[in-house]
Amino acid sequence: MWHFxxxxxxxxxxxxxxxxxxxxxxxxxxxxxxxxxxxxxxxFALLMAxxxxxxxxxxxxxxxxxxxxxxPLYWLLKNGLKxxxxxxxVLGIAAIVQPHDKFSLPSGHSAAAFVFATLLTWYWPPxxxxxxxxxxxxxCSRVILGVHYLGDVVAGAALGYWAAKLGxxxxx
Numbered sequence: 315m316w317h318f319x320x321x322x323x324x325x326x327x328x329x330x331x332x333x334x335x336x337x338x339x340x341x342x343x344x345x346x347x348x349x350x351x352x353x354x355x356x357x358f359a360l361l362m363a364x365x366x367x368x369x370x371x372x373x374x375x376x377x378x379x380x381x382x383x384x385x386p387l388y389w390l391l392k393n394g395l396k397x398x399x400x401x402x403x404v405l406g407i408a409a410i411v412q413p414h415d416k417f418s419l420p421s422g423h424s425a426a427a428f429v430f431a432t433l434l435t436w437y438w439p440p441x442x443x444x445x446x447x448x449x450x451x452x453x454c455s456r457v458i459l460g461v462h463y464l465g466d467v468v469a470g471a472a473l474g475y476w477a478a479k480l481g482x483x484x485x486x
Contacts, residue, residue, distance in 0.1 A: 323463035327400045330458060343455035350423040350452035355381075355430050372485065373437045380429045380481025384474055388425050391473070392417045401460045413461045421462045421470030424453035428474030429481075436482050449474075 333339050359377045362370035397419035427449035435442040453467035462470075 319465055320463075323465045324400075326464055327457070327460075331460075333458075339458050343458035346448075346451045346455035347423060347459055349448070350427045350455070352426060355426065358430075369437050373433060376436070376478075376481045376485050377429070377433050378481075379484050380433060380478040381426075383480050384425055384429050384477035387473060387477065388420060388422055388470075391420055391469075392422070395419045397463075397466070399461050400463055418462050419466045419469055420473050421453060421456050421466040423456050424449070424462075424467045424470030425474035425477070427452040428471045429478045430474075432475050432478035433482070436478070 355377065359374045363374035364370065366373070392415070396417050399413055399416070399418040401413070402416065431442075431445040431449035434445045449471070453462075453471055456462040457464055457467060
């Protein structure tokens, strides 16, 4: 099963390398990837806690609990599975950004983005279409940039979603 998924991930990665107008896709992917970097989540949560009363404070505490679940699981999976990044494992794949570490499964950017999106939709449901679209684009950006396979992104999204659900459940 693993070989089947890995071969499909690699084939998709090779097809993505042939997208027309690569500079357009790469520039957009860099912006979405950057929007999924970690510091913004805490700043946003602190602002919401300061200005949105009870919901904002619950959002902050649920976020802290969710990331307390997600981050250790992410680290254990990444360092236990030790799947090499596409830019290190597939000939002809060049990473457009420099990865922070050697391994790719699961995608940390995707996990964090889906934690954040799931929390936002729990506390402010009308935001669901926008934030899940954004989280999906963060994940896709990591594939376009050559630092993750699609399977890494799907695994990261699932990890983030369930960590957020556990964080919400734990505090409510």
